[in-house]
Amino acid sequence: xxxxxxxxxxxxxxxxxxxxxxxxxxxxxxxxxxxxxxxxxxxxxxxxxxxxxxxxxxxxxxxxxxxxxxxxxxxxxxxxxxxxxxxxxxxxxxxxxxxxxxxxxxxxxxxxxxxxxxxxxxxxxxxxxxxxxxxxxxxxxxxxxxxxxxxxxxxxxxxxxxxxxxxxxxxxxxxxxxxxxxxxxxxxxxxxxxxxxxxxxxxxxxxxxxxxxxxxxxxxxxxxxxxxxxxxxxxxxxxxxxxxxxxxxxxxxxxxxxxxxxxxxxxxxxxxxxxxxxxxxxxxxxxxxxxxxxxxxxxxxxxxxxxxxxxxxxxxxxxxxxxxxxxxxxxxxxxxxxxxxxxxxxxxxxxxxxxxxxxxxxxxxxxxxx
Numbered sequence: 209x210x211x212x213x214x215x216x217x218x219x220x221x222x223x224x225x226x227x228x229x230x231x232x233x234x235x236x237x238x239x240x241x242x243x244x245x246x247x248x249x250x251x252x253x254x255x256x257x258x259x260x261x262x263x264x265x266x267x268x269x270x271x272x273x274x275x276x277x278x279x280x281x282x283x284x285x286x287x288x289x290x291x292x293x294x295x296x297x298x299x300x301x302x303x304x305x306x307x308x309x310x311x312x313x314x315x316x317x318x319x320x321x322x323x324x325x326x327x328x329x330x331x332x333x334x335x336x337x338x339x340x341x342x343x344x345x346x347x348x349x350x351x352x353x354x355x356x357x358x359x360x361x362x363x364x365x366x367x368x369x370x371x372x373x374x375x376x377x378x379x380x381x382x383x384x385x386x387x388x389x390x391x392x393x394x395x396x397x398x399x400x401x402x403x404x405x406x407x408x409x410x411x412x413x414x415x416x417x418x419x420x421x422x423x424x425x426x427x428x429x430x431x432x433x434x435x436x437x438x439x440x441x442x443x444x445x446x447x448x449x450x451x452x453x454x455x456x457x458x459x460x461x462x463x464x465x466x467x468x469x470x471x472x473x474x475x476x477x478x479x480x481x482x483x484x485x486x487x488x489x490x491x492x493x494x495x496x497x498x499x500x501x502x503x504x505x506x507x508x509x510x511x512x513x514x515x516x517x518x519x520x521x522x523x524x525x526x527x528x529x530x531x532x533x534x535x536x537x538x539x540x541x542x543x544x545x546x547x548x549x550x551x552x553x554x555x556x557x558x559x560x561x562x563x564x565x566x567x568x569x570x571x572x573x574x575x576x577x578x
Contacts, residue, residue: 226251278314380527410529413522462548
C-alpha cells in the first residue's frame with residue numbers, strides 16, 4: 209500500500225516500486241516510469257534523484273504543470289526554489305509538503321484546485337496542528353501557487369482569498385535576575401564558560417557550537433559570527449540519519465560582530481591558554497568536529513537540574529540576554545543587530561516583554577509619584 213500523496217507501493221513480491229511522471233502523451237495523459245528497491249526509504253531517495261535530473265530540463269514545466277498539485281510542488285521545490293535556499297530550509301519545506309500538504313491536496317489536479325478546496329484543508333489542519341505550523345503551511349502553499357500563476361501554469365490563483373490563522377506567540381522563558389545569579393554561580397564553579405558567553409552575547413546554540421578561536425579577537429574584545437552548526441540529513445530526505453555540519457549563518461544579518469564584556473574576554477583568554485586544541489573550535493567534539501548542539505543542551509540541562517531550575521534551554525539564555533539589554537537601556541536597533549535579526553520588528557515580536565519585577569518597580573514609582 210502506498211502512503212497517501214506518494215507514488216510508492218509495496219509489491220506482492222516484497223519489493224518497493226516508485227513511479228514518476230517522465231512525460232505526457234499527445235492526449236495529455238501522463239507517461240510513467242518506475243524504479244524498484246528493497247525498502248521504502250531506498251526507493252524514495254532514488255525518486256528524489258531521478259526527479260532532480262528531470263527538473264533540470266525546462267520542458268518539465270509542461271510535464272509537471274499539467275498534472276497534480278503534487279507534480280507542480282515537486283517541480284517548484286526542486287527546480288525553482290532548491291538552489292536558492294539552505295539545506296535546513298529545504299528539509300523544512302519538504303517536511304511540510306509530505307506531512308501536511310500531499311496527504312490532503314497532493315492528488316488534486318492543479319487546474320481544478322479551488323479556493324474552497326484549499327480553505328477546507330486549512331480548516332481541517334487548524335484542528336490538529338499549531339497555528340505557527342499552519343501559518344508555515346499556508347505561506348509555502350501561497351508561494352508555490354503564486355509562482356504557478358506568474359508562469360502561466362494556472363489561469364487563476366486559488367489561494368487569493370484564503371483566511372490565514374492568527375498566530376499567538378507564547379512569551380519566551382526568561383531567567384529572573386535571581387535565577388540568573390544562581391545559574392551563573394554554578395557555571396563559574398563548573399568552569400562552564402560557554403553558557404556565560406551565551407548569557408552575555410545572545411549567541412544561538414549553533415553559532416556557539418561552530419565558534420573557532422580565529423573568530424575571537426581578544427585584542428579588541430570582539431566576537432565574529434561567521435558560521436553555524438546544525439544537524440542535517442545524510443541524504444536528500446530529512447528522515448535519513450543526520451550528520452553534524454558547519455555552514456553559513458542563519459541569514460545575512462546573522463553574520464555579525466559582537467563586543468565582548470571585559471570579564472568574558474578575560475575568561476576566554478584563560479580558556480585559550482588552557483584548552484586550545486588542534487581542531488580550532490572553542491568547544492571541540494568528536495572526530496575533529498565541533499561539539500554537537502544537542503550535547504551542549506544536555507550539559508545545560510544537567511547544570512540546571514543541580515540548581516533547581518526548570519524549563520531552561522539554550523534559547524532561554526538568548527532571551528535572557530535580550531531582556532537584560534532592554535532593562536539596561538540598550539536601543540532596539542542596536543539589540544536587533546547584536547542578536548542578528550533581519551529587522552527590529554523581529555526583536556520586538558519575539559524577545560521583548562516586561563518582567564514581573566519591572567512591573568512592580570514601575571508601579572512603586574507610580575504610587576510614590578501620586
